[in-house]
Amino acid sequence: MMVIPSVDIKDGRCVKLVQGRPGTGLDVSSDPLAVAKHWQKQGAEMLHVVDLDGAISGSQGNRDLVKRLVAASSIPVQVGGGVRTVEDALSLTSSGAYRVIVGTAALKDLVFIEELAARIGPRRVFISLDARRDIVLRQGWTAETDEPPTWWARRFEASGIGGFLYTDVSVEGTLRGPSLPAVKELVDRTRLPVIYAGGVSSLRDLVELSRVGVEAVVVGMALYRGRFTLQEAQEACRHAKG
Numbered sequence: 645m646m647v648i649p650s651v652d653i654k655d656g657r658c659v660k661l662v663q664g665r666p667g668t669g670l671d672v673s674s675d676p677l678a679v680a681k682h683w684q685k686q687g688a689e690m691l692h693v694v695d696l697d698g699a700i701s702g703s704q705g706n707r708d709l710v711k712r713l714v715a716a717s718s719i720p721v722q723v724g725g726g727v728r729t730v731e732d733a734l735s736l737t738s739s740g741a742y743r744v745i746v747g748t749a750a751l752k753d754l755v756f757i758e759e760l761a762a763r764i765g766p767r768r769v770f771i772s773l774d775a776r777r778d779i780v781l782r783q784g785w786t787a788e789t790d791e792p793p794t795w796w797a798r799r800f801e802a803s804g805i806g807g808f809l810y811t812d813v814s815v816e817g818t819l820r821g822p823s824l825p826a827v828k829e830l831v832d833r834t835r836l837p838v839i840y841a842g843g844v845s846s847l848r849d850l851v852e853l854s855r856v857g858v859e860a861v862v863v864g865m866a867l868y869r870g871r872f873t874l875q876e877a878q879e880a881c882r883h884a885k886g
Contacts, residue, residue, distance in 0.1 A: 657674050670869075676709065676713055693721055744768060751780070758803050766805055793808075812843060841862035
């Protein structure tokens, strides 16, 4: 299981919010590119970059910064936040993004996702399933849909995508640990890979997520708060199934 450091960008800065609420959590750095380079030097195999302004409002104010970060990275970068059109996704992949994560636009239009997967390749498109109390959210976690993650997973399975990014919003940034039963239910009920994010606080959390069967875990607050190092996390995951 891969451990993917997150680089969340708001107003041009690297931050780490609690449950997506502006003004909470950590103001990590005024230089997201330097943060990305730090994780590369620490041995990251991939980066997870989110344009928080894009996710909430669709703003493109951070897009050039995201593109520069992607272009400067020597490892794969998956990018989410504000990807609303095929052109948005193509702009990112042409800058070197390995994968795009699509949420709000995907929940509105299945045909859009099918077209996107056909244009850039299925392994390069993941659907973001961000859930609170087992209901998937949209619009930067500010509005609810009517269905749980497993329902949406079934809806998208045949659309040509590569997998899902499942975030437990209720614990995101809180260091309270993941809700393993919810993660396991999604993993067990889809044939596609699942990347998990939200609440990771310890090496034990990573071991348990690995045993549940997720392909990778996005980790932010635990790394930035120094709960463990990236190397310790990678080592724990290597031995998780031993």
